Amino acid sequence: MSLLLKSVLLVSIALATAFTSVGHRSQKTCHLCDVSFAEINLTGTKLPAPSFPPMFIGLGMGTQNYTCQENGTFVNVGALAELFDISCLYGTRGFEDLPSAAFKAWNNSVNTNVFDSLAVISHHVLKFPFTLGQHYYTTNPVTGSGLTPKWDFTSATFAGDSAAFVVGNKTDDVPAPINSAVNIDWVYLTNLTGTLANEIYRVDTQGGQPPTSCIPGSPEIFVKYTTVYWFTGGSF
Numbered sequence: 069m070s071l072l073l074k075s076v077l078l079v080s081i082a083l084a085t086a087f088t089s090v091g092h093r094s095q096k097t098c099h100l101c102d103v104s105f106a107e108i109n110l111t112g113t114k115l116p117a118p119s120f121p122p123m124f125i126g127l128g129m130g131t132q133n134y135t136c137q138e139n140g141t142f143v144n145v146g147a148l149a150e151l152f153d154i155s156c157l158y159g160t161r162g163f164e165d166l167p168s169a170a171f172k173a174w175n176n177s178v179n180t181n182v183f184d185s186l187a188v189i190s191h192h193v194l195k196f197p198f199t200l201g202q203h204y205y206t207t208n209p210v211t212g213s214g215l216t217p218k219w220d221f222t223s224a225t226f227a228g229d230s231a232a233f234v235v236g237n238k239t240d241d242v243p244a245p246i247n248s249a250v251n252i253d254w255v256y257l258t259n260l261t262g263t264l265a266n267e268i269y270r271v272d273t274q275g276g277q278p279p280t281s282c283i284p285g286s287p288e289i290f291v292k293y294t295t296v297y298w299f300t301g302g303s304f
C-alpha cells in the first residue's frame with residue numbers, strides 16, 4: 069500500500085471515530101446530543117417538573133386541526149407535525165430564538181404542507197436539520213375509540229424499530245405564559261403506551277390557536293404552529 073493511501077485511510081478512520089463519538093447512541097443518530105442534564109424552563113407555569121432525564125428535544129412544526137361545533141366554537145380534533153432535532157442547540161442563543169424564528173418562517177409561507185415545513189425554514193433557521201420523527205393522532209390504543217396524540221420516530225431517527233413511539237395521556241395543561249390567545253397551551257403527558265419516553269412536554273408554543281368563533285357546518289381548519297417537544301426517560 070502506498071504511503072499516501074495509507075495516510076488517507078488513517079485520516080478517514082480517525083474522522084469516522086470522531087464522528088460516531090459525537091452521538092451517544094448509534095451512528096444512525098449521530099446528530100443527537102446528550103441532554104440528560106438539560107432543564108426544561110417551566111417558569112410561569114404549574115406544569116410538574118420531570119421525573120426522568122430529558123432524552124430528546126424536538127422542534128415541532130405543523131398544524132393544529134379544528135372543527136366547528138354546533139354552538140359556533142372550535143374544538144381541537146388532531147394535529148400533524150414534523151419534529152426536528154434541536155438537542156445540539158441547547159444552551160445556545162439559537163435555542164431560545166428558534167421557536168419564534170421558525171414560526172415566523174412557517175406561518176408566513178404560503179406552503180401549507182407539513183411535510184414541506186423543513187424546506188420552508190431550513191436555510192434561514194435550522195442550519196443542519198435532522199428529522200426526529202412525526203407527531204399525529206391515532207385511535208386510543210387503550211379504549212379503542214377516540215383519538216390520542218402520538219410521537220413516532222420509527223421512520224426517521226430509529227427507522228426500522230417499530231417500538232420507537234409513544235402515545236400520550238394528557239395529564240396537565242396550562243395556558244401559554246405569553247400571549248395565550250394566539251399560542252396554544254403548554255402540555256404535560258405521560259406514556260399511555262410506547263417506550264420512546266416516559267413523559268412528553270409541549271412548551272414554548274407559537275401560534276396554533278383557532279379563531280374565537282366559527283360558522284357551524286364550516287369545514288375543518290388547519291392552524292399553523294411551532295413548539296418545542298421534550299421527551300424524558302424512555303428506553304432509547
Ligand SMILES: *[C@@H]1O[C@H](CO)[C@@H](O)[C@H](O)[C@H]1NC(C)=O
Pocket residue numbers: 109110111112
Ligand atoms: C425561563 O423563562 C422565564 C420566562 O420566560 C425567563 O424569564 C427566564 O429567563 C428563563 N430562564 C432561563 C434559565 O432561561
Ligand SMILES: *[C@@H]1O[C@H](CO)[C@@H](O)[C@H](O)[C@H]1NC(C)=O
Pocket residue numbers: 137139141
Ligand atoms: C360548545 O359546545 C361544546 C360541545 O358541546 C362545549 O364543550 C363547549 O363548552 C361549548 N362552548 C360554549 C362557549 O358554549
Ligand SMILES: *[C@@H]1O[C@H](CO)[C@@H](O)[C@H](O)[C@H]1NC(C)=O
Pocket residue numbers: 130131132133145146147148182205290
Ligand atoms: C390534521 O391536519 C393535517 C394537515 O396539516 C392532516 O393531514 C391530518 O390528517 C389532520 N389530522 C386530523 C386528525 O385531523
Ligand SMILES: *[C@@H]1O[C@H](CO)[C@@H](O)[C@H](O)[C@H]1NC(C)=O
Pocket residue numbers: 175176250275
Ligand atoms: C399566521 O398567518 C395567518 C395568515 O396566513 C394570519 O392570519 C395569522 O394572524 C398568523 N398568525 C400569527 C400568530 O401571526
Ligand SMILES: *[C@@H]1O[C@H](CO)[C@@H](O)[C@H](O)[C@H]1NC(C)=O
Pocket residue numbers: 210237238239240260
Ligand atoms: C391518564 O392520566 C391520568 C392522570 O391525569 C390518570 O388518572 C389516568 O389513570 C391515566 N390513564 C391511563 C389509561 O393510564
Ligand SMILES: *[C@@H]1O[C@H](CO)[C@@H](O)[C@H](O)[C@H]1NC(C)=O
Pocket residue numbers: 259260261262263264265266301302303
Ligand atoms: C413507559 O415507558 C417506560 C420506559 O420506556 C416503560 O418502562 C413503560 O413500560 C412504559 N409504559 C407503558 C404503559 O407502555
